[in-house]
Amino acid sequence: MDLITVEDIHAAAERIKGTAVRTPLLPCTWTETDRPLWLKPENLQPIGAFKIRGAANAMARIPAADRARGVVAYSSGNHAQAVAYVARQFGLPAAIVVPENTPVTKIEATRAHGAEVVVVPITDREIVAERLVAERGATLIPPFDHPDVIAGQGTIGLEIAADLPDVELVLVPVSGGGLLSGVATAIKALCPDAAVVGVEPELAADTAASLAAGRRVEWSTHDRARTIADGLRAAPSELTFAHLRERVDAVVTVTEEEIRSTVATLATRARLVAEPSGAVTTAAYLHRAADLPRGRTVAVVSGGNLDRDLLVTLLS
Template sequence: MELVTEDDIRAAATRLRGEIVRTPLTAGPAQGPPFLLKPESLQPTGAFKLRGATNAIALLDPARRASGVITHSSGNHGQALAHAAARFGVPCTVVVPEGAPKVKVDRMRARGARVIMVPPDRRVEVAEETSRAERLALIPPFDDPTVIAGQGTVGLEILEQSPEVATIVVPVGGGGLASGVATAALTVQPHRVRVIGVEPELAADAAESLERGRRVAWDPERTHRTMADGVRVCLSDLTFEHLRHRLDGIVTVTEDEIARAIAHLALGARVVAEPAGALAAAAILAGRVPTVPGRPEATVAVVSGGNIDPALFTRILAEHG
C-alpha cells in the first residue's frame, strides 16, 4: 500500500495557500505542564478538516468537480467539504449519522450542502450508493491520500513555527490527521520529533489495532458512548498502515479528563475546543504525555476543532470551571 509522502504534503501546502488559515501556536493553560496549542478551531469552519477537503476538491478534474461531491461525516468534514465546494462552485452532499450535533448539521446546510440523515452504521454504505447513482465524486473524511496530505500541512506548519518542538500530540478518530502529521514529522525531521495519538477510552479502536498489529473495528454502539463525536469513527486500512509505520505511540483519556481539558482550554488559554478537539490537551494535562519543564515550545497539542454544542459547553464549564 502506497503511503503519503513529504512531497505530497508540501504540494498540498502550496495548493492551500490563501484557502485556509495558517493557524498560530499559542500558550497552553497557565495551570498545568508547559506546552503550546495549535488551534485549528480558528479555521473558517472551526476545524482542521478544511485542509484535507480543500486539497481533495482542488485535485479533482473539472468534469468530476462539475458533477458534484459527496461525503459521510458526523460534522466537521461535512462542514469543510461544503465550504470548499462552495468556494469552487461545486454541489455538495453530506451523509450524516443520526445523532450528530445539531450545531454541525445546521452549519453544513448553511454552507449549501444537501444533508442525508441515516443510521450511524449505514453512513458509508449510503454515501457510496449515492455516489454511484448520482455520479458524485466521493471524498471520504480520512480514507484518501489527498485528504491525508492536506491534513499533514498541520504538522508541516508546526515544524516551521517551532523548530525546537520534540513532541506533537494529536487526536485520533479515523486517523487522517495523525497520519498526515506523523508523515510530516518523520520525513521533514526524521527521528527528532515524535508524534503521539490520543483517543477516548470509550472509542479506542486505534489503540487496540496498533497493539494487536491488525486493524480492529469497533461497533458504532461502542464508539457512540464517548462525548467526542468527532472521533467515533474507526481507522481505515490506509490510515492504519500510516499509523502502524509512522506514529510513535498512542494513549487514551477518560470522559472526565476530556471535560476538564475543555474547561482548562476555555478558562486558562481562551481557546474553545469541542470534545474531540480537546483530546491532545487532555492527555498532556492528565500526565499521559510527559512535557519538558520550562520548555513549552517542546510539546505541541493540536486542538483539532472547536465546534462544540453550546449546551454541552455551558454544562462542562459549570461542572469543571
C-alpha cells in the first residue's frame, strides 16, 4: 500500500493557503520546566478544528469537470463543518451525512455554512453517503480514508517542524487516523529524532489495541460511542493503519475524567476552549507522564467545537 510522503504534504500546504489558518505554537508557562509544553491550537481555524486542512486539499484536487456535481461527506461534526465551509468557498454544493448523536452545535454550524445536512442512525452514515454519491454523481470527501485528506492534515506537522525544529515529542489525537498519519509523516521526515504518540480515550481505544495486536482490531460503533470525545469515535482504515504502523511510536489512552478535567484546565490556564476530543493530548501530558518520553512537547489541540451547556458543565 502506498503511503503519502512529505512532498505530498508540502504540495498540500500550497493548495490550502488562504483557506486554512497557519496556527501558532503557544508556550505553556504553567507546566513542568523539564517537560516544556507547546499547544498547537487548531481550534482557532475558521471552522474551529483541523479538519479544514484535509477538506481544502481534497477539494482543490477535484477535476474542474466534476465540481458542478458537488461533494458529499459523512462526519460526526468537525469534518462536516470543514467540507461545508470549504465547499462554500469553492462554490460547490455540499451534502453532509451525520449520525443522530452528533452535537447540535456542530449540526447547526454545518447548516450555517450552506450545506444540506442529512441526519441518520449512527451505523448508517457511510451507506447513505455512498448512495448520495451514486445518485448525484458527486465526489465523496471522506473524513480520513484518502491520501489527499491525510496530506492536508499533515500540514500541521510541517508547521510544528518549522516553528520548533528541536521538538522531541508530538502528541496527536487519534480516531480514524488521518490526522495522526499526516502529522507523523511530516515529523518523521523533518524531525526524525522526535517521537510521535497518538492519544485516544480508553472507551474508544481500538487503535491502541490494533497496534498492540499488529492488525486492526474491531470495536463496535456503540462501544466507541461511549466516550465524551465525540470526534474520536471512528476506527482507522486500512490506509491510515498502514501509516500508523510505519510512522507512529506509540498510542496512549486517557480516561473520561482526565479528558473532562483537562477541558477545564485548558480554558482556565491556557485560555483555550477545547472540545473533549481536542483536550486528549494535553490530558496525556498531564496524566500519563510515566508513559511518555520527556523533553520538548507539542500537544495538538485538534478542535474547540462543543455545546455551550457541556462547556458550562465541564467548567463547573
